[in-house]
Amino acid sequence: MQTYDVIIAGGGMVGASLALALDRSGMRIALVEQQALLPGSLSRRGPWQPRVSALTEASVKLFKYLGVWEDMIAQRVCPYTDMVVWDGEGTGEVRFDAKTLPQQNLGYIVENDVVRNALLHKLASSKVQCYGEQSQVDYKLSGQGGDVILESGEPLYAQLLVAADGANSNLRQQSGIPVNQKDYRHHALVTTVETELFHHYTARQVFLDSGPLAFLPLESVDGRHYCSIVWSLLPSEADRIEALNDDEFARELQRVFESRAGEILKVDERFRYPLRQRHARQYHRQGIVLVGDAAHTIHPLAGQGVNLGLMDVAVLTEELIKATGRGDDYFAPHVLDRYQRRRIGHNSLMMTAMSGFQNLFGANDLGIRWMRNTGLKLTNRLPLMKEMIVGHAIGLSNDIPEFIR
Secondary structure, X not given: OEEEEEEXXXXXXXHHHHHHHHHOOOOOEEEEOOOOOOOOOOOXXXXXOOOEEEEXXXXXXXXXXXXXXXXXXXXXXXXXXXXXXXXXXXXXXXXXXXXXXXXXXXXXXXXXXXXXXXXXXXXXXXXXXXXXXXXXXXXXEOOXXXXXXXXXXXXXEEEEEEXXXXXXXHHHHHHOOOEEEEEEEEEXXXXXXXXXXXXXXXXXXXXXXXXXXXXXXXXXXXXXXXXXXXXXXXXXXXXXXXXXXXXXXXXXXXXXXXXXXXXXXXXXXXXXXXXXXXXXXXXXXXXXXXXXXXXXXXXXHHOOHHHHHHHHHHHHHXXXXXXXXXXXXXXXXXXXXXXXXXXXXXXXXXXXXXXXXXXXXXXXXHHHHHHHHHHXXXXXXXXXHHHHHHHHHOOOOOOOOHHHO
């Protein structure tokens, strides 16, 4: 039996980041993942990957600490300096920019595969023991961590197991940690489009009766302009939109976006997935601790999903390192309680805010419509309020861990 300090189930962006962060502390780390843990190759002029993330400055600080940010930039990263949000059924609009911030950008749009490739490249030169292509993994939980049984039957043991294996986490289910769930009653359509007009590094989002539509800026290539879109739709409307051919979809997209990107010249393959809110009632139990989507999933309208998971990584890393530094048991319940206290409230607040936005902009009542348009206009005229909103959105709160501050 191979024994480790920490075994991480799940080698996606969050799990791989945690493995690298803990590896730097000198802990013995194993990473177990269903897919191969080998980096792919993405050409700067190659096809765009459909899933992207809007990374906050806090997340970028973590990636710099892990030594992977430069690798991401060498692949494909697009900063955005401005953000525009408006009501498609009214006249309210609010604009944000980075001029009031100490950094140049509000954030960065990065393909998920770019992030994961950079992390996997770094893992290859780390001391983390990687077990990829483990499509069938069993767990024998002992009440304080437990065994991870690989597909070959080989057992691994650690006193702390981390569930980073996604929204339908097998390890979380095995641990018995309960989860509150709510169907957002929306499906997301994601794809990449080529646009007539340059985006000027501006992220734009319009709230429609059917749900929010976001145009996220991507790098221009050979003078051609691209955006990643995330369109949240009621299921019946998603059925209708999904059935359109590419030309019809481009015209519909151009119409509801009010031609702010000019003509939609080309549409890549479209993907669709249902949106559901999940939040674990506790973040740890008997040597099992949750991070990322295993602990919480959120509506993509504010682009905070992966950023919340990466801050889980940063806070958990800080608490484990502090515990070992003072000679404490890093897997002890009171240590994991500190991680839970620091993250569960923050994540709950963000979920509540996103649900509120969804309900506010999904309401067709004339009174509510007037209130939201008035609120957008008022916010746009209040620089201090806009600065506060932006400061919170980029993730640089007082609780950001010291080692990446």
